[in-house]
Amino acid sequence: DAKTTQPNSMESNEEEPVHLPCNHSTISGTDYIHWYRQLPSQGPEYVIHGLTSNVNNRMASLAIAEDRKSSTLILHRATLRDAAVYYCILRDLYNNNDMRFGAGTRLTVKP
Amino acid sequence: DTGVSQDPRHKITKRGQNVTFRCDPISEHNRLYWYRQTLGQGPEFLTYFQNEAQLEKSRLLSDRFSAERPKGSFSTLEIQRTEQGDSAMYLCASSERDGGTDTQYFGPGTRLTVL
Numbered sequence: 495d496a497k498t499t500q501p502n503s504m505e506s507n508e509e510e511p512v513h514l515p516c517n518h519s520t521i522s523g524t525d526y527i528h529w530y531r532q533l534p535s536q537g538p539e540y541v542i543h544g545l546t547s548n549v550n551n552r553m554a555s556l557a558i559a560e561d562r563k564s565s566t567l568i569l570h571r572a573t574l575r576d577a578a579v580y581y582c583i584l585r586d587l588y589n590n591n592d593m594r595f596g597a598g599t600r601l602t603v604k605p
Numbered sequence: 606d607t608g609v610s611q612d613p614r615h616k617i618t619k620r621g622q623n624v625t626f627r628c629d630p631i632s633e634h635n636r637l638y639w640y641r642q643t644l645g646q647g648p649e650f651l652t653y654f655q656n657e658a659q660l661e662k663s664r665l666l667s668d669r670f671s672a673e674r675p676k677g678s679f680s681t682l683e684i685q686r687t688e689q690g691d692s693a694m695y696l697c698a699s700s701e702r703d704g705g706t707d708t709q710y711f712g713p714g715t716r717l718t719v720l
């Protein structure tokens with residue numbers, strides 16, 4: 495299975511942009527890049543996903559490298575509520591019965 | 606609230622006892638997943654159902670674990686003869702369809718402590 499590598503932790507100041515990196519050098523052509531986050535004492539929640547093109551939604555933006563071997567989740571203005579563990583996950587289009595979470599990146603947002 | 610619900614939220618038990626957890630998925634979601642999460646780690650896949658059929662089980666799911674989804678709606682996860690190593694958060698998720706683009710919606714989890 496293709497794996498992802500993320501920094502263990504990152505810090506940000508409130509109302510500043512945050513760029514959360516993810517490396518996935520063994521990604522296959524049918525792997526979608528998904529991001530979930532887990533707020534304290536809650537289950538994970540979906541953030542965004544993409545295949546090749548950059549994606550935007552109300553929560554975040556996903557920038558995907560041209561060779562697809564890395565991606566970056568962008569929170570445009572971090573709030574205290576964005577403090578969470580962020581998981582970058584690869585899911586094959588045709589064989590995706592489970593999600594393989596790594597340890598993720600713990601984001602701390604300072605006021 | 607029409608999200609995924611889990612019951613109980615917390616369970617403390619003594620080693621050797623049996624425990625059962627319940628998950629109610631979002632209505633009309635035909636896929637239901639169970640995960641386990643230990644402190645400081647990401648969730649680990651245990652098993653999933655499509656409607657009432659259990660289609661895949663992880664090697665993490667020992668013989669002491671059994672999951673059911675009898676009518677394709679709610680699901681139960683039972684752990685027999687609990688061990689201290691079973692202490693973890695047990696998460697349930699549901700999704701509407703399969704495919705690499707489906708979104709899994711997670712419940713709040715059941716935290717199990719085995720004394």
